Amino acid sequence: MIVVMRHDATEENIRNVVQAIEQCGLTTHLSKGSEITIVGVIGDKSKLSKINLDLLPGVEKLVPVTESYKLANKKFHVGSSVIKVGNCEIGGNEIVIMAGPCAVESKEQLLETAHAVKKAGAQILRGGAYKPRTSPYAFQGLEEEGLKYMAEAREETGLAIVCEVTSIQAVETAVKYVDMLQIGARNMQNFQLLKEVGKTNIPVLLKRGLCATIEEWLNAAEYIMSEGNTNVVLCERGIRTYETATRNTLDISAVPVIKSKSHLPIIVDPSHATGVRAYVPSLAKAAVAAGADGLMIEVHPNPSCALSDGPQSLNPDDFFKLCSELKPLAEVIGRSFNGHE
Amino acid sequence: MIVVMRHDATEENIRNVVQAIEQCGLTTHLSKGSEITIVGVIGDKSKLSKINLDLLPGVEKLVPVTESYKLANKKFHVGSSVIKVGNCEIGGNEIVIMAGPCAVESKEQLLETAHAVKKAGAQILRGGAYKPRTSPYAFQGLEEEGLKYMAEAREETGLAIVCEVTSIQAVETAVKYVDMLQIGARNMQNFQLLKEVGKTNIPVLLKRGLCATIEEWLNAAEYIMSEGNTNVVLCERGIRTYETATRNTLDISAVPVIKSKSHLPIIVDPSHATGVRAYVPSLAKAAVAAGADGLMIEVHPNPSCALSDGPQSLNPDDFFKLCSELKPLAEVIGRSFNGHE
Amino acid sequence: MIVVMRHDATEENIRNVVQAIEQCGLTTHLSKGSEITIVGVIGDKSKLSKINLDLLPGVEKLVPVTESYKLANKKFHVGSSVIKVGNCEIGGNEIVIMAGPCAVESKEQLLETAHAVKKAGAQILRGGAYKPRTSPYAFQGLEEEGLKYMAEAREETGLAIVCEVTSIQAVETAVKYVDMLQIGARNMQNFQLLKEVGKTNIPVLLKRGLCATIEEWLNAAEYIMSEGNTNVVLCERGIRTYETATRNTLDISAVPVIKSKSHLPIIVDPSHATGVRAYVPSLAKAAVAAGADGLMIEVHPNPSCALSDGPQSLNPDDFFKLCSELKPLAEVIGRSFNGHE
Amino acid sequence: MIVVMRHDATEENIRNVVQAIEQCGLTTHLSKGSEITIVGVIGDKSKLSKINLDLLPGVEKLVPVTESYKLANKKFHVGSSVIKVGNCEIGGNEIVIMAGPCAVESKEQLLETAHAVKKAGAQILRGGAYKPRTSPYAFQGLEEEGLKYMAEAREETGLAIVCEVTSIQAVETAVKYVDMLQIGARNMQNFQLLKEVGKTNIPVLLKRGLCATIEEWLNAAEYIMSEGNTNVVLCERGIRTYETATRNTLDISAVPVIKSKSHLPIIVDPSHATGVRAYVPSLAKAAVAAGADGLMIEVHPNPSCALSDGPQSLNPDDFFKLCSELKPLAEVIGRSFNGHE
Secondary structure: OEEEEOOOOOHHHHHHHHHHHHHOOOEEEEEEOOOOEEEEEEOOHHHHHHOOHHHOOOEEEEEOOOOOOOOOEHHHOOOOOOEEEOOEEEOOOEOEEEEEOOEOOOHHHHHHHHHHHHHHOOOEEEOEOOOOOOOOOOOOOOOHHHHHHHHHHHHHHOOEEEEEOOOHHHHHHHOOOOOEEEEOHHHOOOHHHHHHHHOOOOOEEEEOOOOOOHHHHHHHHHHHHOOOOOOEEEEEOOEOOOOOOOOOEOEOOHHHHHHHHEOOOEEEOHHHHHOOHHHHHHHHHHHHHHOOOEEEEEEOOOHHHOOOOHHHOEOHHHHHHHHHHHHHHHHHOOOEOOOOO | OEEEEOOOOOHHHHHHHHHHHHHOOOEEEEEEOOOOEEEEEEOOHHHHHHOOHHHOOOEEEEEOOOOOOOOOEHHHOOOOOOEEEOOEEEOOOEOEEEEEOOEOOOHHHHHHHHHHHHHHOOOEEEOEOOOOOOOOOOOOOOOHHHHHHHHHHHHHHOOEEEEEOOOHHHHHHHOOOOOEEEEOHHHOOOHHHHHHHHOOOOOEEEEOOOOOOHHHHHHHHHHHHOOOOOOEEEEEOOEOOOOOOOOOEOEOOHHHHHHHHEOOOEEEOHHHHHOOHHHHHHHHHHHHHHOOOEEEEEEOOOHHHOOOOHHHOEOHHHHHHHHHHHHHHHHHOOOEOOOOO | OEEEEOOOOOHHHHHHHHHHHHHOOOEEEEEEOOOOEEEEEEOOHHHHHHOOHHHOOOEEEEEOOOOOOOOOEHHHOOOOOOEEEOOEEEOOOEOEEEEEOOEOOOHHHHHHHHHHHHHHOOOEEEOEOOOOOOOOOOOOOOOHHHHHHHHHHHHHHOOEEEEEOOOHHHHHHHOOOOOEEEEOHHHOOOHHHHHHHHOOOOOEEEEOOOOOOHHHHHHHHHHHHOOOOOOEEEEEOOEOOOOOOOOOEOEOOHHHHHHHHEOOOEEEOHHHHHOOHHHHHHHHHHHHHHOOOEEEEEEOOOHHHOOOOHHHOEOHHHHHHHHHHHHHHHHHOOOEOOOOO | OEEEEOOOOOHHHHHHHHHHHHHOOOEEEEEEOOOOEEEEEEOOHHHHHHOOHHHOOOEEEEEOOOOOOOOOEHHHOOOOOOEEEOOEEEOOOEOEEEEEOOEOOOHHHHHHHHHHHHHHOOOEEEOEOOOOOOOOOOOOOOOHHHHHHHHHHHHHHOOEEEEEOOOHHHHHHHOOOOOEEEEOHHHOOOHHHHHHHHOOOOOEEEEOOOOOOHHHHHHHHHHHHOOOOOOEEEEEOOEOOOOOOOOOEOEOOHHHHHHHHEOOOEEEOHHHHHOOHHHHHHHHHHHHHHOOOEEEEEEOOOHHHOOOOHHHOEOHHHHHHHHHHHHHHHHHOOOEOOOOO
């Protein structure tokens, strides 16, 4: 950390800052410039947690120079993490596709979708049993019944299954059924929930919050990892901006940024990012070309009758076509895409 | 709701849309223009929840014309709501100030602050016992011990107390101590938590999410109210934008917008909005002049040693001075400010 | 400036950085920490303009510690600037109101408005003769004819006049008529135009760009001032965010931030900030309470027939009422408001 | 256009609205719902420009149902536009690369870069002679001297050349030298400048404004096209958001959105979008995979000595490597990439 002093800071101000830091057991380095004086802080800055340096007289601002996340940080980890979910691996050479309906609506709808996405090349079935909805009057999900259908779909197809959890109670139930727990965008900073999934040994798909910075997102991963569960996969799903032509703005740059800052795998969800079915294939290809380790795509057998997010769901034929285009694209950039026939 | 048809929609497309709507038990009105045809939908649109009209062939887009929240909506409520918290009323003529430390750190710190803010004119003591923090390595709060200190401070000073709850477990504990439950910005769409506080009969302070629209915020209030607890007070605390000169951007317009759309009271938190102590008095006055029903302000006896958010906390002297300026300001716009000596 | 080295930077990397800086005639200070090394740069950093330090091997990032604007900077200027426009002063004790129609439409419309705003207490008449419009098919302004009407309105009422200029040609014409030149939000980084108004000796009202940071805004002021014209008044008019309940989001915090960073006066335009007439009075009062030096408000004799921005214009009666409320508000915070009868 | 009436609008309010519309020579359709009445407006809505419908008593809001741009609109144009620049075509099957330095610094720097980018596969040389810079103290460009070097580089290499113009004077000079005029992000709503390039017959590269919506961007294209010059190519270069890990946020969704709304070609500039050299290749591939018609990439022979935007420039080797990866990627998605050896 660097302490930048005000241009009118006195010698006494500077001495006080140095003293305050050193009393916490840290070392300082002084740089006196013509306009400004800077105090470098050397050592473990968590020792400073008892004082607010920026409130000492003469202090202009503090500039952090190291990230606050450790376990998720690439600097302290050799190589990239590969997370095993069911029989597939995320973060390795293969592009992994998670597909399925936004919400589980019935056993028939789910099984029909599961067979279709498996045939196209998906390896993980997604399906929401606990749905966070903006309005309390919208469909809220089938809850445990939905999880049971998901488990049945796994039996029938061999696909691994991922489901969102929205409360500690939902975690307790879901761990009995699923291969991967999903933390949705709205809960990315529900720290109690992050700690709870961190206590399980089930892989976690951590969606980026609607207006979370990449730094906050990696700190959310840190919450899970610091409880012992290091099997975290990140999912970029669009951020909120002023543009209204799409539901959210897919931050495609998050792919190379995460690859440079963290060892964790990252996948992309073009369905929630745009909210518009017609734009999904274009963005799915962009994500793979950018270096994402996988995709999460909404597929519904009859999008015009979906109870949730129909406008952004592909039908099985469109999804099959997309996968047939993704396979050669993955190969030309040196990745594999095994599922598609 | 209005269905706008594509300019190349066929007669058959239009017939299908009309038919689909009428099969749900609703009435339609057709407007055929030179360029475009519009289908007006008349009746309770929740009956349409089983179909996705925007996916029918020929449909360009749907335009909602009514809000999805009902209980929080000014249209369906006569007059403004006044919420009683302890002995004070929020939403009436009086400006109500909630003040205190970001986090409860010790009994001494809390009591010292409580006496100071009471003297200056605050009527409600704030203090965090459960702290949502970006990094898992930051101070997380004293939990139930903190709530006990808050209750003691109430005994000593007569101030009502408000505390944030971050989980269902925290709600269960907090209801034994507090006069008002606070839902923080990060949990504004933690729908399980909203429902839980909606089942209590304790007033709720609902902070706006970091990137929540006013519509989403009122829908979050609707979650609480639809469980039976209509004692909701809204709190604007800054939204996330590209500007970095302040921690967040105080959306002062939210005050007149909420007053035009809802009957619920609204207060403003200039401390979290700016993150900078020096800007707090200016924004506190702006909020009162704009028509806010109250303020939430962080006060700490020794901000340079605060464990959380020190840089934005006022010391007791600054807070006293601010209140002495707010009193005549409140009066000149026709409100009262009773506490200040 | 501070150069933060990567945690894996070698001794040679560090030596190279130090050498590169010193070859530019600057001095360095080294701080070697357990995790990271920092190089402080001392002296005039414009000497570094020939090298890109952040591209040297081993460099993590550069952290600027001083602002790039000098003439607009409070640090290098004693006291606050007071800008004289016609007979009134902006930045002194008095709150100055600029009011008038968005666009000059006819002589009658303008004169009627001018008399009305003068009576209510405005000291400067605003009126657009050159209108920047999103669509090329919208009304573009009366150009020089509009300026002539403005000058006539000044003769009749004694009000000073301010008009927007959108091109160098418009500046050349406008200087013959107006007391103050306005640079609109869309042209805040039209640097040729900034330089051109900087060559005149007429006061400039510089509106903040739709998504300009405060730092960029002050740099835009610097462009004008560096050409010799230091008579710059800043105008906050709302920034672009994700919220759609208002046309823009008024960044009320800009008032105390500018007051802390610059000596230039700042006024607020609540009409463009919200785009909704009903919200204007609330925000006008908030701006004065926050410490703004004045307001710019759209007034039209018949808003429902305005050719531009009618929905946000007040009619003369509403404006009169607002001014009668602003007068005691200004006085209670220690300012004066002289015009209102 | 649709007029939504307030739920408490009277019969008289509705009659007045209908009458006002019909007096402008338009037709109306009334839809009376249980909660709300809607008035559909049929015919050319520019006839309504003399009245502000939303200010008539009882009106809740206006909902536009058609776009304000016509010439740039896909609805009124058969097929996609192909724009010829020098000997290459943008918007056809081939991916076109524009590359070169941010700023022209010297003849040597430019020629070295021109040969390098030609060898790698670029078809158009970019190079700034007029530089819009945030601070007036930063390097502002070589102006006409820079244009001459650009023309020399064209002679030597056969590459077409594109240069930014920042004022009407710059347009007058540039038309004598360049094959394509560039309008930069900061000038996207400099309407005088748009009209001026619209009067030339030289193709225009129109960059998206820092916080422009796609609708505003297409309206800016409309300004150029409505003056007679329909040779417009759009360039997505990142928008401003709260995320600071990259300089801007590349809105990759703009590619499919523009393809669905307009017939104009779209290219992507990953250099300005991220501001970080290491992220450029990932985003360049993403853009091509998403369906962009080309790329604009900054290349500098010695990025660590560039006078402008060095940190985001690729060196010639990195650029050659990127092009060698883009070629098979383009082919696998059915496009061609001819230049690369």
